[in-house]
Amino acid sequence: MTDEERFDAWLQQVAGEYHRPGRVPRDEMWTAIEQGLANASTRRRGLRRPRTWPAYAVAAALLLAIGLGSGYWWAGRARPDPSRQTMTAGLATAGFTGTFDAALQTHMANAEAFLVAYRGGAPAGSDVHVREWARDVLGTTRLMMDASAAVDPARRLLLQDLELVLVQIVQLPDSAPAADRVLIDRSLKREHLLTRLRTSIPAGVFGGS
Amino acid sequence: MNEAELIARAAGGDRVAQRALYxxxxxxxxxxxxxLAxxxxxxxxxxxxTFIRAFERLSGFRGEARxxxxxxAIATTVSLNGLRKVRRIGTRETAIEEVDSSGVMGPDSAEPDLREALQKAIDRLPAGYRAVFLMHDVEGYTHEEIGEALGIQPGTSKAQxxxxxxxxxEWLAPFAGVWSA
Incomplete structure (x- = not known):
């Protein structure tokens, strides 16, 4: 047996002492889990209840859309104008699905751009800028999490996962060991964050011109 | 009731099924x-x-893995991310420098010192290595299980x-006589 093998065998014998757990506090933890699940459920119900300000915003946007649409329609009937038709089509494409949805989609696109840039590896010395950008995206992510988009559980989870990764990036010191960065990359991969962000952005809405 | 049925019920919010899985x-x-902590x-x-997240996401569990x-996988993510946050605010600072300078790793130290030195040496490992080491050598996970939990290839787990x-x-070299004997 080589010295290396002897060390490995010895290590496996003694390493069990490292952070040896005692009794598993099953019932205490279960009580906390039940409480946590109940709180999450309450939060979801609360989020499902339409909040006042987004409802007003969406109503205002819809009224504006109807008003503009009718105006263009009447104007179009009276005097066809190609530029106005283009404008109307553009507005229709945006769909007026609500100002919040549009803001969320813009944010998702921004977050995707950031993560692609981060994953691509920032040039040396640019950590400060990366963190500033991450902080911006993180702030907006948290605002979005507090707002009505979180009604959709898939979006809520996506925002939560995004928040987690952004927090890690923001907290990464300049001299962070490579292992820390690898762990962030793993979180990105494991949560399929980029793929989920991409699929959350409707094709054609923000792409190209 | 088998696990698949329990999962289906737990995903629907059945507390009894959730407790059974727990x-x-x-x-x-x-x-x-x-x-890890x-x-x-x-x-x-x-x-x-880990369990709150798991139960909230159970409907998305496709059964591809056990x-x-x-x-x-959730537990390692939660623990490693949680530890990183704790470490950042300084409550779990490992006095790495002390390991080398305090003399606890000296060759003449008695066995309790060796135990302490081993603790500190494991603490000193990079997070990824430490997770793989603890999962494999201490908790008996296979490299396949570690790979799935940490999102790495089994070969990477072996290498780590x-x-x-x-x-x-290397860090415990002053105690080499203990395992060579």
Missing amino acids: DSHVDRVYRLAYR GDEDLARDFTQE LSTWLH LFRARGRLR
Whole structure:
């Protein structure tokens, strides 16, 4: 047996002492889990209840859309104008699905751009800028999490996962060991964050011109 | 009732099914969290967070992996991320410099010192290596299970374990007589 093998065998014998757990506090933890699940459920119900300000915003946007649409329609009937038709089509494409949805989609696109840039590896010395950008995206992510988009559980989870990764990036010191960065990359991969962000952005809405 | 039925019920919010799944898996999840954290309160927090997340996402569990593997993947993510946050605010600073300078790793130290030196050496491992080492050598996970939990290839897990052991051997070299004997 080589010295290396002897060390490995010895290590496996003694390493069990490292952070040896005692009794598993099953019932205490279960009580906390039940409480946590109940709180999450309450939060979801609360989020499902339409909040006042987004409802007003969406109503205002819809009224504006109807008003503009009718105006263009009447104007179009009276005097066809190609530029106005283009404008109307553009507005229709945006769909007026609500100002919040549009803001969320813009944010998702921004977050995707950031993560692609981060994953691509920032040039040396640019950590400060990366963190500033991450902080911006993180702030907006948290605002979005507090707002009505979180009604959709898939979006809520996506925002939560995004928040987690952004927090890690923001907290990464300049001299962070490579292992820390690898762990962030793993979180990105494991949560399929980029793929989920991409699929959350409707094709054609923000792409190209 | 088999596990697939329990999962289906638990995904629908059935507390009895959730408790049954919890009872089946909590010991191993807690042990892993405790090994990684080394602190009872943190281990509890990480275990609770793991199960809350798991039950919230259970409807998305497609059964491609075993439930235990899926749970351990969540547990390692929660624990490693949680530890990173704790470490950042300085409450779990490992006095790495002290390991080398305090003399606890001296060759003349008695066995309790060796135990302490081993503790500090494991603490000193990079997070990824430490997770692989603890999961494999201490908790008995296979490289396949570790790979799935940490989102790495089994070969990477093997390589990291090899490096982790190498570093420990290097740092504990003053005690070489103990395992060579």
